[in-house]
Amino acid sequence: MIPGEFDYYxxxxxxxxxxxxxxxxxxxxxLAGGQSLIPAMRYRLAVxxxxxDINNLTELEYVREDNGHxxxxxMTRESDLEESTLVKEKYHLLADTAEVIADPLVRxxxxxxxxxxxxDPANDHPATMLAYNAKIIALGPAxxxxxxxxxxxxGLFENALEENEILTxxxxxxxxxxxxxxxxxxxxxxxxxxxxxxxxxxxMDGDTCTAARIGLTNLSPTPMRAKNAEQxxxxxxxxxxxxxxxxxxxxxxxxxxxxxxxxxDYKRDLTRVLTKRALTKAIERxxxx
Amino acid sequence: xxxHTITLTVNGQEQTHEVDARxxxxxxxxxxxxxxxxxxxxxxTSCGACTVHLNGRxxxxxxxxxxxxxxxxxxxxxxxxxxxxxxxxQEGFWEKxxxxxxxxxxxMIMSAKDLLEKNPDPTEEEIRWAISxxxxxxxxxxxxxxxxxxxxxxxxxxEPVA
Ligand SMILES: Cc1cc2nc3c(=O)[nH]c(=O)nc-3n(C[C@H](O)[C@H](O)[C@H](O)COP(=O)(O)OP(=O)(O)OC[C@H]3O[C@@H](n4cnc5c(N)ncnc54)[C@H](O)[C@@H]3O)c2cc1C
Ligand code: FES
Ligand code: FES
Numbered sequence: 396m397i398p399g400e401f402d403y404y405x406x407x408x409x410x411x412x413x414x415x416x417x418x419x420x421x422x423x424x425x426l427a428g429g430q431s432l433i434p435a436m437r438y439r440l441a442v443x444x445x446x447x448d449i450n451n452l453t454e455l456e457y458v459r460e461d462n463g464h465x466x467x468x469x470m471t472r473e474s475d476l477e478e479s480t481l482v483k484e485k486y487h488l489l490a491d492t493a494e495v496i497a498d499p500l501v502r503x504x505x506x507x508x509x510x511x512x513x514x515d516p517a518n519d520h521p522a523t524m525l526a527y528n529a530k531i532i533a534l535g536p537a538x539x540x541x542x543x544x545x546x547x548x549x550g551l552f553e554n555a556l557e558e559n560e561i562l563t564x565x566x567x568x569x570x571x572x573x574x575x576x577x578x579x580x581x582x583x584x585x586x587x588x589x590x591x592x593x594x595x596x597x598x599m600d601g602d603t604c605t606a607a608r609i610g611l612t613n614l615s616p617t618p619m620r621a622k623n624a625e626q627x628x629x630x631x632x633x634x635x636x637x638x639x640x641x642x643x644x645x646x647x648x649x650x651x652x653x654x655x656x657x658x659x660d661y662k663r664d665l666t667r668v669l670t671k672r673a674l675t676k677a678i679e680r681x682x683x684x
Numbered sequence: 685x686x687x688h689t690i691t692l693t694v695n696g697q698e699q700t701h702e703v704d705a706r707x708x709x710x711x712x713x714x715x716x717x718x719x720x721x722x723x724x725x726x727x728x729t730s731c732g733a734c735t736v737h738l739n740g741r742x743x744x745x746x747x748x749x750x751x752x753x754x755x756x757x758x759x760x761x762x763x764x765x766x767x768x769x770x771x772x773x774q775e776g777f778w779e780k781x782x783x784x785x786x787x788x789x790x791x792m793i794m795s796a797k798d799l800l801e802k803n804p805d806p807t808e809e810e811i812r813w814a815i816s817x818x819x820x821x822x823x824x825x826x827x828x829x830x831x832x833x834x835x836x837x838x839x840x841x842x843e844p845v846a
Contacts, residue, residue, distance in 0.1 A: 396727040397706060397711075398708075401686070401705055402705065403705035405752075426752075433748070433749070446705070448752060450752060498817030499742070499814055500743055500817035500818075503742060504748065586730070
């Protein structure tokens with residue numbers, strides 16, 4: 396369980412990291428928290444010839460608000476997100492998510508940028524960022540590019556980043572008044588990936604839902620939104636029947652596969668129930684805000 | 685193969701070593717430094733037996749390359765009783781029977797130490813949360829939680845919380 400051989404670089408500036416990436420092309424991989432990449436290298440599922448370690452780019456570690464956005468540096472550790480008062484107070488969906496990713500030891504290394512760049516549908520941030528309608532900021536030789544999250548995930552472990560681009564920042568719009576969000580995940584044990592998990596971000600006008608985005612975790616080969624469930628909510632006065640309809644829509648439109656975590660039928664029904672629970676929690680928060 | 689010269693602080697002492705890029709921190713600690721208190725339990729980033737502090741944070745040393753520790757500080761279980769006296773956490777595991785086979789213990793203690801440095805007066809729930817990345821196949825965890833509570837109290841007596 397020892398990784399294959401590779402050349403190692405630890406650039407101290409973004410420019411240096413970019414030129415290394417240019418030079419080595421698809422032989423190279425970025426090393427962020429390493430909590431997905433190093434296990435993959437130990438199983439020889441990944442055999443990069445070159446690793447470009449960006450852990451010294453501390454300029455990419457921050458969580459702050461500017462211009463109506465929460466901006467998260469790609470190298471922000473999950474544990475820093477978990478401990479951020481700003482996130483706890485204003486970004487409930489994100490706070491819910493950060494604390495159920497892996498375990499505390501993994502969270503001390505794992506990064507938000509790495510979680511998204513890995514584009515594993517089992518990872519928790521993709522669904523959350525889909526629900527927030529986040530933007531991904533990528534830096535390449537031609538400069539900075541903004542990728543809307545709806546265009547970011549393109550397949551299993553695949554995304555819109557070019558080989559010579561570095562994900563530098565994630566930007567979330569600050570939720571407006573009467574908005575709320577929640578993340579609910581069921582896992583076999585702490586530190587495991589979700590059997591099913593639901594990310595919800597919505598806006599209410601009294602009892603009417605005026606906007607909603609729902610992301611699903613580990614329920615499809617590519618991280619996905621539950622668009623039919625969203626449509627079942629938007630413009631509706633929220634009643635138990637409407638919540639049930641949204642839950643059923645999410646259960647029908649997701650595309651889970653049977654594995655050690657459960658059968659397809661079980662995962663769909665769990666999704667129905669969790670969708671209702673996440674919506675209920677998000678609505679409570681929207682009304683309380 | 686890429687070889688690298690790294691300078692790091694291990695348990696308070698600055699040292700320089702030559703390492704292969706692919707050498708994992710846990711193998712470096714156990715085999716190059718001969719500090720065998722840090723264990724390898726799973727080889728798959730699941731068990732936490734290999735927990736050490738990297739720049740003060742508890743991490744799984746089987747999932748970090750030694751070369752990444754260049755310029756950083758590493759603390760292992762051996763640092764705790766360096767002066768010959770048991771650390772309050774070690775005393776707690778002794779007094780409260782926080783171990784049976786002891787395989788998970790160094791990792792448990794390093795995770796607990798990270799917790800107590802940030803939060804000197806944790807609730808039981810916070811303790812269980814903090815050690816949730818460390819697996820124990822023997823104790824059923826209750827005694828481990830009591831050991832950490834014991835240590836927290838001892839440490840607070842030494843340095844009262846403001
Ligand atoms: C035991 C265990 C349990 C886990 N459980 C969960 C869980 O429940 N939920 C969850 O979401 N995750 C979980 N994870 C995964 C963890 O959160 C990973 O750390 C995360 O998926 C990847 O982040 P990283 O910073 O470690 O990235 P790395 O492993 O360093 O990189 C992952 C991939 O992304 C690329 N990459 C990284 N950063 C960038 C960047 N800035 N620009 C371009 N490419 C980049 C790398 O080249 C690599 O291909 C778990 C991991 C472990 C070991
Ligand atoms: S040996 Fe590192 S987590 Fe098990
Ligand atoms: S005491 Fe045996 S594994 Fe914990």
